[in-house]
Amino acid sequence: MSEREMKATAAPAEARPAAPADPVFTISSSPHIRDGETIDHIMWQVVLALLPVALFGIWWFGSSALINMAVGIIAAVGSEYIWQRAMHQPLTAMDGSACITGLLLAMSMSPLLPPYMVAIGSALAIIVAKQSMGGLGFNIFNPAHIGRAALMVSWPVAMTTWTKMADLSGGAVDAMTGATPLNILKMQGYDALVATFGGQGQMYTSMLLGTRNGSLGETSTILLLLGGLYLIYKGYINWIVPACMIGTVAVLTWIFGPAGLFTGDPLFHMMAGGLFLGAFFMATDMVTIPMTIKGQIVFAVGAGALTVLIRLVGGYPEGVCYSLLLMNAVTPLIDRWLKPRIFGTGLEPQAAKGGAK
Amino acid sequence: MWKSFFGGIHPYDGKDLAKTQPIEEMPLPTELSVPLSQHIGAPCQPTVKVGDMVKRGQLIATSEAFMHADIHAPTSGKVAKIEPRPHSGRGMCPAIVILPDGEDAWAEGLPLARNWEAMTGEEILTAIQEAGIVGMGGATFPAHIKLKPAKPVDTLILNGAECEPYLTADYRLMLEQPEDIITGAQILAKVLGTKRTVIGIEDNKPDAAEALEKAASGTQIEIARLRTRYPQGAEKMLIFAVTGREVPAGGLPMDAGAVVQNVGTVAAITAAVEQGLPLTERVTTVSGDAISQPKNLRVRIGTSYRACIEHCGGFREEPDKLLAGGPMMGMAQQSLDVPVMKGSSGILALTKKITEHPEERNCIRCGRCVNACPMGLVPSMLSILSERGDFPKCRDSYGLMNCIECGCCTYVCPAKRNIVQYIRLAKGEIRAEAERAKAKAAAKAAQAKEAAK
Numbered sequence: 001m002s003e004r005e006m007k008a009t010a011a012p013a014e015a016r017p018a019a020p021a022d023p024v025f026t027i028s029s030s031p032h033i034r035d036g037e038t039i040d041h042i043m044w045q046v047v048l049a050l051l052p053v054a055l056f057g058i059w060w061f062g063s064s065a066l067i068n069m070a071v072g073i074i075a076a077v078g079s080e081y082i083w084q085r086a087m088h089q090p091l092t093a094m095d096g097s098a099c100i101t102g103l104l105l106a107m108s109m110s111p112l113l114p115p116y117m118v119a120i121g122s123a124l125a126i127i128v129a130k131q132s133m134g135g136l137g138f139n140i141f142n143p144a145h146i147g148r149a150a151l152m153v154s155w156p157v158a159m160t161t162w163t164k165m166a167d168l169s170g171g172a173v174d175a176m177t178g179a180t181p182l183n184i185l186k187m188q189g190y191d192a193l194v195a196t197f198g199g200q201g202q203m204y205t206s207m208l209l210g211t212r213n214g215s216l217g218e219t220s221t222i223l224l225l226l227g228g229l230y231l232i233y234k235g236y237i238n239w240i241v242p243a244c245m246i247g248t249v250a251v252l253t254w255i256f257g258p259a260g261l262f263t264g265d266p267l268f269h270m271m272a273g274g275l276f277l278g279a280f281f282m283a284t285d286m287v288t289i290p291m292t293i294k295g296q297i298v299f300a301v302g303a304g305a306l307t308v309l310i311r312l313v314g315g316y317p318e319g320v321c322y323s324l325l326l327m328n329a330v331t332p333l334i335d336r337w338l339k340p341r342i343f344g345t346g347l348e349p350q351a352a353k354g355g356a357k
Numbered sequence: 358m359w360k361s362f363f364g365g366i367h368p369y370d371g372k373d374l375a376k377t378q379p380i381e382e383m384p385l386p387t388e389l390s391v392p393l394s395q396h397i398g399a400p401c402q403p404t405v406k407v408g409d410m411v412k413r414g415q416l417i418a419t420s421e422a423f424m425h426a427d428i429h430a431p432t433s434g435k436v437a438k439i440e441p442r443p444h445s446g447r448g449m450c451p452a453i454v455i456l457p458d459g460e461d462a463w464a465e466g467l468p469l470a471r472n473w474e475a476m477t478g479e480e481i482l483t484a485i486q487e488a489g490i491v492g493m494g495g496a497t498f499p500a501h502i503k504l505k506p507a508k509p510v511d512t513l514i515l516n517g518a519e520c521e522p523y524l525t526a527d528y529r530l531m532l533e534q535p536e537d538i539i540t541g542a543q544i545l546a547k548v549l550g551t552k553r554t555v556i557g558i559e560d561n562k563p564d565a566a567e568a569l570e571k572a573a574s575g576t577q578i579e580i581a582r583l584r585t586r587y588p589q590g591a592e593k594m595l596i597f598a599v600t601g602r603e604v605p606a607g608g609l610p611m612d613a614g615a616v617v618q619n620v621g622t623v624a625a626i627t628a629a630v631e632q633g634l635p636l637t638e639r640v641t642t643v644s645g646d647a648i649s650q651p652k653n654l655r656v657r658i659g660t661s662y663r664a665c666i667e668h669c670g671g672f673r674e675e676p677d678k679l680l681a682g683g684p685m686m687g688m689a690q691q692s693l694d695v696p697v698m699k700g701s702s703g704i705l706a707l708t709k710k711i712t713e714h715p716e717e718r719n720c721i722r723c724g725r726c727v728n729a730c731p732m733g734l735v736p737s738m739l740s741i742l743s744e745r746g747d748f749p750k751c752r753d754s755y756g757l758m759n760c761i762e763c764g765c766c767t768y769v770c771p772a773k774r775n776i777v778q779y780i781r782l783a784k785g786e787i788r789a790e791a792e793r794a795k796a797k798a799a800a801k802a803a804q805a806k807e808a809a810k
């Protein structure tokens with residue numbers, strides 16, 4: 001008698017001596033295997049990639065940097081946890097994404113910002129820009145940018161108070177030592193900027209290494225590049241996005257130089273402000289950028305062009321944050337417009353027919 | 358160089374488990390349950406009654422429908438029952454239950470000794486039809502229908518890609534019986550009148566490619582070593598790799614001038630044409646990390662998974678999933694009593710270690726599924742829209758019906774979204790909607806007729 005018939009008979013199963021019970025098999029839709037990648041893993045890898053820059057920030061700007069980053073992270077993760085608890089949602093506050101938001105927010109602002117402001121910005125970022133929109137994946141804007149923009153509106157003075165930088169021009173120019181390089185450029189022009197650093201070579205060196213004034217995590221070009229390359233190597237971000245954004249800024253700032261066409265200093269503009277931080281860690285925020293490569297290129301070029309527009313023409317010295325926010329806003333449109341070509345569609349007639357004759 | 362499709366994935370292939378195991382003859386089980394539906398199309402009706410004695414290869418079920426493949430007794434014995442039995446594709450399905458008499462005697466006159474070169478194309482097609490051959494890669498499309506394309510074709514492609522992880526049955530067949538495959542290819546080329554014959558093999562099976570090359574020496578048959586990338590064996594991807602042509606959306610291989618047959622099917626065709634043998638057995642891989650001794654078995658149609666797994670030493674560990682076919686596209690089974698059928702490419706038993714995944718979360722728009730989809734779809738949007746119930750938008754704006762359900766998107770999704778499941782749901786709803794519309798239109802037409810009277 002077969003197993004099946006045994007099951008079908010009315011006699012209780014225990015009464016039958018032989019045949020242990022069959023395993024109970026799980027039924028679900030294919031595929032039955034998955035790769036090991038998870039959201040948590042991706043997010044913590046991004047945090048890891050930001051770590052060198054964060055450590056550099058602490059070394060260069062001191063303990064206030066450490067405090068601001070810690071406060072940013074704790075406020076972000078904490079408010080996400082509280083929100084999810086209150087809303088009876090699954091608790092995913094520890095998935096790394098809130099940590100990135102808090103960290104990026106602190107890194108994109110002055111190290112002198114009072115910690116309570118960082119905390120408010122973080123909480124706003126998480127609650128207004130992320131959770132109230134449905135949580136990770138449904139936010140249209142990069143939460144860190146929303147937090148930063150909100151603080152910019154609320155405390156414009158605190159947001160633009162920078163550390164004092166040594167004046168290497170020896171008093172030759174009236175350099176504003178409490179300003180970022182982009183500020184100096186905007187207010188006093190290129191020559192004053194170079195003089196502040198004591199020469200063009202010194203300027204490039206300190207812009208590359210990060211020994212300059214600016215936001216907590218934006219100054220060290222080389223370490224940002226290192227972290228970015230790590231993410232590219234791991235396949236979490238596509239190199240084409242930072243390349244297009246930074247490349248666009250370089251080309252446009254070179255063309256539209258201060259003394260007429262093709263007189264700009266692209267090297268300075270590439271390393272100035274939050275471009276590297278933005279290009280490698282914000283323009284690659286998968287949630288808020290287009291999904292296809294084509295769309296991402298449009299996004300990155302658009303963000304680069306807007307950054308230059310704001311820097312050269314607009315009222316603010318820096319434009320990375322706002323340009324990315326603007327591009328976030330059009331991302332759904334880009335995604336709708338630039339879909340991949342469906343296999344077997346849009347074929348030329350003879351290709352479709354093949355050699356079928 | 359062969360073309361390569363866009364997207365795809367490179368999963369752990371698990372082929373090491375069974376690939377060194379030569380094809381082994383599985384002994385006759387005590388009971389065979391032969392389902393009446395083993396092909397795409399209408400189920401067959403039995404031509405035998407309970408109590409009848411049958412011989413191996415004897416016709417036991419057929420159908421009036423055009424789209425069907427005959428079913429033959431897998432061994433000699435007695436028809437014990439005709440009743441619903443478990444089926445790997447449709448839960449329960451009527452089946453002819455045969456108790457083998459142990460003689461395993463062939464039906465009158467079998468096997469024949471025929472020279473295919475002396476046969477006409479028509480005769481060959483009849484032989485294939487009478488043998489009840491279907492696509493054995495899993496699609497189970499009746500072979501004789503596929504071999505009469507309504508449009509001219511110039512390329513015959515043999516599918517030896519076997520891109521599904523764990524499965525090694527086709528690989529062993531190519532290694533051990535390359536001559537049968539080459540002969541079958543020649544037979545099919547004659548029937549179709551195609552100029553070019555290509556056997557596509559993933560480049561992770563170089564020895565199989567060599568064996569076929571050797572067997573094919575002196576013929577015009579090309580062996581194409583294709584990039585190892587799932588789903589290289591999907592019909593559309595394979596045609597593209599070999600011919601550089603895309604099957605138009607909604608079209609069939611013949612629209613790209615090609616006919617594709619799986620290598621297992623081709624070997625079965627050789628037996629059917631040269632010896633007149635109906636399809637009563639096939640090679641299938643029994644594998645997975647829960648199986649004691651993974652093997653490649655030559656199994657009679659109707660043998661239960663239970664018997665096959667017992668023959669492979671039973672379970673080594675507690676299995677979590679029992680699969681008919683590979684882990685990417687195979688169907689999860691509930692019962693060990695489902696029988697091997699013509700389209701059974703593999704039986705897999707996998708433990709929780711392999712089949713368990715974290716909870717599904719929201720799509721984080723990472724784009725990995727977009728990059729993995731060989732059909733150029735946006736799987737994330739399909740899953741989101743389907744979840745919201747916006748099925749028409751899935752179809753109209755996101756090419757729902759082009760999905761081949763290969764599973765690449767779901768495999769790579771870090772949010773562990775069950776994208777394929779959402780897609781199936783949407784497809785089902787769209788089809789049901791179309792049915793309803795059709796029924797409504799028919800009712801209306803009937804009404805109009807009524808009114809006109």
Ligand code: SF4
Nearest residue numbers: 730760761763764766
């Ligand atoms: S959407 Fe369909 S065709 Fe594309 S990867 Fe997913 S299952 Fe495969």
Ligand code: SF4
Nearest residue numbers: 720721723724726770
């Ligand atoms: S892979 Fe998953 S998380 Fe990423 S875009 Fe596709 S559905 Fe969304």
